[in-house]
Amino acid sequence: MILVLNGLVYSSDYCYNNCRKLLRFSELDKLQFEKKKVFFELNEMTKQKATPEIYPIYFLYGPEDYLIEEEIQKLLNQTLSQKERGFNFHLFNGEEHSSQEIVQTARTLPMFSQHRFVLVREADRMVEEKIELLMEYIKKPSYSTCLALHGQTMGSWKKHRKEIEKTAKVIEHPRLRGQGLISWIKERMSEKGKSLSDEAANYLVEVVGDHLYDLDNALEKAFLTVGAKRKIELADVEEVTTEVKISTVFDLTDAIGHQNLEKALGILDKALGSKAVFFKKEEQGSKFADPIPFLLSMMAKQYWSMLVIKQMSSHRQDAGELAKELGTSPWNIKKLMDQGKSFSETSLREGILRCHQTDLAIKRSGGPKDLLMEKLVIDLCRPADRPAPSFAKVGST
Numbered sequence: 001m002i003l004v005l006n007g008l009v010y011s012s013d014y015c016y017n018n019c020r021k022l023l024r025f026s027e028l029d030k031l032q033f034e035k036k037k038v039f040f041e042l043n044e045m046t047k048q049k050a051t052p053e054i055y056p057i058y059f060l061y062g063p064e065d066y067l068i069e070e071e072i073q074k075l076l077n078q079t080l081s082q083k084e085r086g087f088n089f090h091l092f093n094g095e096e097h098s099s100q101e102i103v104q105t106a107r108t109l110p111m112f113s114q115h116r117f118v119l120v121r122e123a124d125r126m127v128e129e130k131i132e133l134l135m136e137y138i139k140k141p142s143y144s145t146c147l148a149l150h151g152q153t154m155g156s157w158k159k160h161r162k163e164i165e166k167t168a169k170v171i172e173h174p175r176l177r178g179q180g181l182i183s184w185i186k187e188r189m190s191e192k193g194k195s196l197s198d199e200a201a202n203y204l205v206e207v208v209g210d211h212l213y214d215l216d217n218a219l220e221k222a223f224l225t226v227g228a229k230r231k232i233e234l235a236d237v238e239e240v241t242t243e244v245k246i247s248t249v250f251d252l253t254d255a256i257g258h259q260n261l262e263k264a265l266g267i268l269d270k271a272l273g274s275k276a277v278f279f280k281k282e283e284q285g286s287k288f289a290d291p292i293p294f295l296l297s298m299m300a301k302q303y304w305s306m307l308v309i310k311q312m313s314s315h316r317q318d319a320g321e322l323a324k325e326l327g328t329s330p331w332n333i334k335k336l337m338d339q340g341k342s343f344s345e346t347s348l349r350e351g352i353l354r355c356h357q358t359d360l361a362i363k364r365s366g367g368p369k370d371l372l373m374e375k376l377v378i379d380l381c382r383p384a385d386r387p388a389p390s391f392a393k394v395g396s397t
Helices: 012-050 065-079 099-107 128-139 155-164 178-191 198-208 212-226 234-240 246-257 261-274 292-313 319-326 330-340 345-365 369-381
Strands: 002-005 008-011 057-061 089-093 116-121 145-151 168-172
Touching: 057 065, 057 155, 065 116, 065 145, 065 212, 089 099, 099 116, 099 128, 099 145, 128 155, 145 155, 155 168, 178 198, 178 212, 198 212, 198 234, 212 234, 246 261, 246 292, 246 330, 246 369, 261 369, 292 319, 292 330, 292 345, 292 369, 345 369
Parallel strands: 057 145, 057 168, 089 116, 116 145
Antiparallel strands: 002 008
């Protein structure tokens, strides 16, 4: 008689003499195995909980491209490593590629990876026929694929939103303004390990604007400049930003609004001659090589702001209400409303158009910039009696 136990062969005599001992070891091995199994299962459960949930489909839309690109990069990092992307990352254009191509790729099993990542740009430009075909996939998606649809708006997808949300995550990124923008700037600097004062954050918005790409670049410059300093103050960001000063732009547009050509040309000449544009009248302007591109940009922005305020104030007279809706200070709204009284809507549209035309003329011709700027100011002070192109009113569709 022989006994096979745990892969070993034992004789009858050995079994008789050592039976109890062998059985004890067999039970011990079994218990140890069960313990290891439970530990392994718990470890796997912990790993799964630590891994963020990946939806099979994402629809990301809105004007804030910076935040959408961050979201896309985050999803890509969660689904694929750098090595896995060669076989499993696919980029499509919703306007150019067919839905059949997109669906076929999305239904293909990933290669040497747990996931396949499919990104569709300009999904909001897809025609209804393409959307209908993709909706069939969205209703029954492949859970080994992460399909991300990206657009400025939801476009024609909007009527399918309820159906999409059954299997997908829909995320909107509207333009950050007001306190939301200030909070984002401060949080961004906090992620870098430093704090930013409210004055410094507000100054960056005033000078750099509300585009997150530009603001992030300015924050990175400030971060690298201050060294070991833990808190970044107003003086720190003033040193690293191109100071296109608001008061010069305000004074220039104000002179144009009153058709005071002599004063307007004097302000322009002073800015171009000193290569400085002033923020506060009592301080010296910052000097830089070529103030014209920045001056043109700020002039166009000033005209646009006055146009928006003029349109909105026709049915909302309270500056506080306008400030809340536009995400700026009531003082700034009142300043724009007062200055806007010197302009008609037609002249404001004309101002925006002429600023852009001058900018294009400078970039394309490479001609004398000073003369082109003088011509712009003369034209704005003496607008031609011709209809300006129409801009859609705020809130219109």
